[in-house]
Amino acid sequence: MNYRKIFPVFSAANTCKFSVWAPKAKSVHLVTQHPEKKYKMTPQKLGCWSLKLDNISPGTRYKYLIDENEAFPDPASLSQPDGVHEASEVIDLNDFEWTDQNWKSIPLKEMIQYELHTGTFTPEGTFAGIRSKLDHLKELGVNTIEILPVSQFSGKRNWGYDGVYPFAVQDSYGGAKELMRLVNESHQQGIAVILDVVYNHFGPEGNYVGNFGHYFSGKYSTPWGEPINFDGSYSDSVRNYFIQNALMWCRDFHIDGLRLDAVHSIFDFGAKHIMQELAENLNQLSEQTGRRHYLIAESHLNDVRYISPISKGGYGLEAQWSDDFHHAVHTLTTGEQKGYYMDFGQSHQLSKAIKEAFVYDGRYSEFRKKTYGSSTQNNPGEQFVIFNQNHDQVGNRLHGDRLISMTDFENAKVIAGAMFVSPNVPMLFMGEEYGERNPFYYFVSHLDEELNRLVREGRKREFKDFYDDSADVPNADDLQAFENSKLSWNIENDTEKSAMFRFYKELIKLRKEHPVLKETDKDNLRISEDGKFFTLERWRDESRVVVFMNFEDKQRTGKIPAHIVGTLTKILDSKSFGRNEIAEPENTEVAANQEIMMPENSMQIFSNRV
Numbered sequence: 001m002n003y004r005k006i007f008p009v010f011s012a013a014n015t016c017k018f019s020v021w022a023p024k025a026k027s028v029h030l031v032t033q034h035p036e037k038k039y040k041m042t043p044q045k046l047g048c049w050s051l052k053l054d055n056i057s058p059g060t061r062y063k064y065l066i067d068e069n070e071a072f073p074d075p076a077s078l079s080q081p082d083g084v085h086e087a088s089e090v091i092d093l094n095d096f097e098w099t100d101q102n103w104k105s106i107p108l109k110e111m112i113q114y115e116l117h118t119g120t121f122t123p124e125g126t127f128a129g130i131r132s133k134l135d136h137l138k139e140l141g142v143n144t145i146e147i148l149p150v151s152q153f154s155g156k157r158n159w160g161y162d163g164v165y166p167f168a169v170q171d172s173y174g175g176a177k178e179l180m181r182l183v184n185e186s187h188q189q190g191i192a193v194i195l196d197v198v199y200n201h202f203g204p205e206g207n208y209v210g211n212f213g214h215y216f217s218g219k220y221s222t223p224w225g226e227p228i229n230f231d232g233s234y235s236d237s238v239r240n241y242f243i244q245n246a247l248m249w250c251r252d253f254h255i256d257g258l259r260l261d262a263v264h265s266i267f268d269f270g271a272k273h274i275m276q277e278l279a280e281n282l283n284q285l286s287e288q289t290g291r292r293h294y295l296i297a298e299s300h301l302n303d304v305r306y307i308s309p310i311s312k313g314g315y316g317l318e319a320q321w322s323d324d325f326h327h328a329v330h331t332l333t334t335g336e337q338k339g340y341y342m343d344f345g346q347s348h349q350l351s352k353a354i355k356e357a358f359v360y361d362g363r364y365s366e367f368r369k370k371t372y373g374s375s376t377q378n379n380p381g382e383q384f385v386i387f388n389q390n391h392d393q394v395g396n397r398l399h400g401d402r403l404i405s406m407t408d409f410e411n412a413k414v415i416a417g418a419m420f421v422s423p424n425v426p427m428l429f430m431g432e433e434y435g436e437r438n439p440f441y442y443f444v445s446h447l448d449e450e451l452n453r454l455v456r457e458g459r460k461r462e463f464k465d466f467y468d469d470s471a472d473v474p475n476a477d478d479l480q481a482f483e484n485s486k487l488s489w490n491i492e493n494d495t496e497k498s499a500m501f502r503f504y505k506e507l508i509k510l511r512k513e514h515p516v517l518k519e520t521d522k523d524n525l526r527i528s529e530d531g532k533f534f535t536l537e538r539w540r541d542e543s544r545v546v547v548f549m550n551f552e553d554k555q556r557t558g559k560i561p562a563h564i565v566g567t568l569t570k571i572l573d574s575k576s577f578g579r580n581e582i583a584e585p586e587n588t589e590v591a592a593n594q595e596i597m598m599p600e601n602s603m604q605i606f607s608n609r610v
Helices: 127-131 134-140 175-188 235-252 274-289 323-334 339-343 347-356 391-395 409-420 449-465 479-483 495-513
Strands: 009-012 015-021 028-033 037-040 048-053 061-066 070-072 113-116 144-147 165-169 192-197 257-260 294-297 319-321 363-365 370-372 384-387 425-429 525-530 533-540 543-550 556-559 567-573 589-591 595-598 602-607
Touching: 015 235, 028 048, 037 048, 127 175, 134 495, 165 175, 165 235, 175 192, 192 235, 235 257, 235 274, 257 274, 274 294, 323 339, 323 347, 323 384, 323 391, 323 409, 347 525, 347 533, 409 495, 409 543, 409 602, 495 567, 533 556, 543 556, 543 595, 595 602
Parallel strands: 113 144, 113 425, 144 192, 192 257, 257 294, 294 319, 319 384, 384 425
Antiparallel strands: 009 015, 015 048, 028 037, 028 061, 061 070, 363 370, 525 533, 533 543, 543 602, 556 595, 567 589, 567 602
């Protein structure tokens, strides 16, 4: 397929080409504001319309007039400075001076990912606010930030999954140029940027694309809105729309990778799945730019087809999230068993999640009432992103409570340790690194009050599997839901936060530098459990690591494996990072069969080489 750019493109100074796909229209005019002028567009193949205009400068507002009837914003608008219902703004994506020419991205296996929401990460709630915290992230050791969706949505407060202009950067965050500045400065700091994108639906307010073309499919359904038409009549141009979107982010914004939201709700029964076509196009772009651009799927299917090579019948994405790791560690430490948590809660499941990422890899799920998942045996750990928390798992709780609020300070450290000693790619949720206790709620700010009412009712239905009918569900459109979700920071003046930050910093350093822990090889790993006490061993060549994790509220005893040759030295002890003082771990040397006293809720790591 001959793909084409569909957003306004400047070819010379003040010369701009406009293109729009509108097969439903008999005529299309471009209507500018200030001054008000109307220009007739020329029909092209496959329902496309185009127009090249001179004397058009960035900042010009415009809409498309369909059949001399009603005018709508551009479906591929690059900027909506006055909101989702108003005119689009012409901007020049090439009008930015990049200084990251030597940037080559971060290999997937080396990533320490950090998920953040622009609006609540800092008091400012902007891309500039994120830039002000890059030094914090660099000190922590994070080398990749994963930003929740930034496409234009209705109002000023939203997680981002209600976007209706996939090409336009949210104006309240700072718009396109501020996002470019963030990416540019992140690269200068050695930090990659992954952007969360939504290709399974459009949001409910300001969604005008259906007036132009056949963007939606009536064959399927999603929980959030009409599904996208990737395999029906007229789908070629719909596929082009989203492929161009992915290419724009990586080519024009220098984004290092895309996190693809809920790919299980992207339906395509054509000969070539849209996921495969996205992967092929991003691979071609990588060849042109000399930079690797990653595609990371979020899926509820536990299906390795998404990350298997195209040559072996897969879709060729680089990685996918594993909810199973979160569910396993969450249920083990909180005891929760409602909803999808009913499938978890056993110690051996955490062992499996640490090594294999998927617990349900072709096993029967009581919650789903069916056999579920596929084996990860042939996939290295670098293809799975794991986490103890994320925006969904925190924000979709009734009170947005974080894991540390459900467990305690000491247990939270062991939970973190379990993630970093696994061979999978670790991802933190913003604030986790210092034990943030502020909640993270679900929030919206639709201009249409009827939509806000529907959101409130929908949230109550979503919680029925986890809470009884009397539960007081917070209003997502309440300003306080947003304000209370902002990070508190103030790390230096809080001994608990400082200790947790030091602990995470040390874990990340070990993960990045230790010759064993930085590997993503699952074969050189053994793990066993006794109740909630775990013994993990990993090795590479002559290097060995033994990890004891005690999730119990009582002292346990670990034993160094009998086959260990020579001595091991303690290189990390979670109890050394206390609220009142931070001490270096004792220079303890141990040998085979030696017993190790493990206090309640603690973790220790031993190694024969650092």
